Amino acid sequence: MAIFLTCRDKKYEFYYQHIVANLKAAPRHLRHFSEDSVMKAPDSAATRRPRNPDRLARDKGRAFSHVPVIDLAAALGAEATAESRQAVADEIGKACEQVGFFYVANHGIADDTIAAAWAASRRFFALPLEHKQEIHISKLPNHRGYLGIGEETLDPYAADSKEVFKVGLELPADDPDFQNGIIMYGPNTWPRDLPGFRQDVYAYYQQMFGLSRELFRLFALAIGIDEHFFDDKIDKPMAQLNLIRYPAHEGEPRVGIGAHSDYECLTLLAQDDAGGLEARNAKGEWIAVPPIAGTFVVNIGDMMARWTNNRFASTVHRVFNRSQRERYSMPFFCGCNYHTVVSCLPNCSSDSEPPHYPDTVAGEHLVGRLDATNAHRQPPQGSPR
Numbered sequence: 470m471a472i473f474l475t476c477r478d479k480k481y482e483f484y485y486q487h488i489v490a491n492l493k494a495a496p497r498h499l500r501h502f503s504e505d506s507v508m509k510a511p512d513s514a515a516t517r518r519p520r521n522p523d524r525l526a527r528d529k530g531r532a533f534s535h536v537p538v539i540d541l542a543a544a545l546g547a548e549a550t551a552e553s554r555q556a557v558a559d560e561i562g563k564a565c566e567q568v569g570f571f572y573v574a575n576h577g578i579a580d581d582t583i584a585a586a587w588a589a590s591r592r593f594f595a596l597p598l599e600h601k602q603e604i605h606i607s608k609l610p611n612h613r614g615y616l617g618i619g620e621e622t623l624d625p626y627a628a629d630s631k632e633v634f635k636v637g638l639e640l641p642a643d644d645p646d647f648q649n650g651i652i653m654y655g656p657n658t659w660p661r662d663l664p665g666f667r668q669d670v671y672a673y674y675q676q677m678f679g680l681s682r683e684l685f686r687l688f689a690l691a692i693g694i695d696e697h698f699f700d701d702k703i704d705k706p707m708a709q710l711n712l713i714r715y716p717a718h719e720g721e722p723r724v725g726i727g728a729h730s731d732y733e734c735l736t737l738l739a740q741d742d743a744g745g746l747e748a749r750n751a752k753g754e755w756i757a758v759p760p761i762a763g764t765f766v767v768n769i770g771d772m773m774a775r776w777t778n779n780r781f782a783s784t785v786h787r788v789f790n791r792s793q794r795e796r797y798s799m800p801f802f803c804g805c806n807y808h809t810v811v812s813c814l815p816n817c818s819s820d821s822e823p824p825h826y827p828d829t830v831a832g833e834h835l836v837g838r839l840d841a842t843n844a845h846r847q848p849p850q851g852s853p854r
């Protein structure tokens with residue numbers, strides 16, 4: 470722990486102190502909300518602007534009315550050629566520019582791997598609360614583990630009604646970045662007494678990362694830069710898999726996850742058949758992103774919007790669980806390496822569209838966003854912020 474704290478960034482001094490305080494007195498600091506204590510939020514609450522500095526010019530002109538399905542067979546299959554890959558990349562580019570969301574079909578991830586991850590998620594959330602709290606996120610220095618209902622608030626006007634288990638890139642405790650206090654790296658924490666859970670969940674994580682790497686290559690082709698431009702910028706990715714459970718609510722639907730855009734480069738989402746995911750278009754309309762069997766939903770995150778100077782859209786979305794039963798989902802958020810400097814890419818600026826964002830160290834930006842939205846990373850009441 471001492472080594473972990475030696476080289477910390479001054480900017481986050483306060484948070485490190487807070488994390489240390491949490492580690493010393495974790496049970497006292499845990500905030501738990503029962504499934505019914507989460508406030509019912511009127512629909513309008515989830516349509517107000519989220520507190521996100523990345524919003525800038527992002528919503529301009531994207532009046533989409535549906536989310537396209539893109540078949541990856543011609544890009545990833547055995548028959549793929551340079552021409553067929555470029556054609557798929559162009560379709561992806563169009564979806565990223567006009568919607569910021571698309572589905573991928575024929576993605577090559579085995580059904581068994583996906584089914585095993587779903588089963589693992591259900592087994593985990595069925596554990597008693599005390600058991601899940603043993604691996605609460607506040608007990609680790611590096612943003613992994615369990616987060617209870619109401620502890621993450623993506624829209625400041627309505628607490629999320631969901632519980633989450635977070636898994637990151639598995640790195641040893643002597644990883645130099647982890648030793649230097651970079652919270653996106655280091656070892657994961659795993660629940661006890663769930664045989665096979667770790668293997669099934671991490672196998673899924675690795676498959677999601679493999680598919681993300683392919684998507685980054687297609688993004689590069691779509692942008693018109695070297696296909697391998699991103700390869701060495703995602704070889705130690707700030708990538709997290711969230712297993713999420715949204716409880717069932719009778720009567721009026723509640724905000725499952727408030728209106729937000731994702732922070733990383735891309736998100737690869739598996740959702741069960743309950744529905745409730747919605748993406749907001751430029752007119753402010755919420756467009757359903759319903760489950761489609763055999764596909765994943767892909768959406769662009771803020772970091773890619775920055776990289777492409779908003780050419781790719783990081784579209785605001787939310788979940789309202791209207792199904793009256795519980796809902797499960799598994800988003801995989803793929804960011805680039807912590808130390809990557811994200812700077813406006815070629816073909817993404819012009820005289821009329823000069824770079825909107827200063828060059829940014831990807832990890833500093835991402836950690837800043839996590840600090841703003843996670844209860845366990847908030848300063849205690851009355852502290853300077």
Ligand SMILES: O=C(O)CCC(=O)C(=O)O
Pocket residue numbers: 711713726731738740746786787788797798799800
């Ligand atoms: O559960 C879902 O369908 C979406 C989750 C999501 O948007 C997120 O975790 O950022």
Ligand SMILES: [Fe+2]
Pocket residue numbers: 729730731736786
């Ligand atoms: Fe999201």
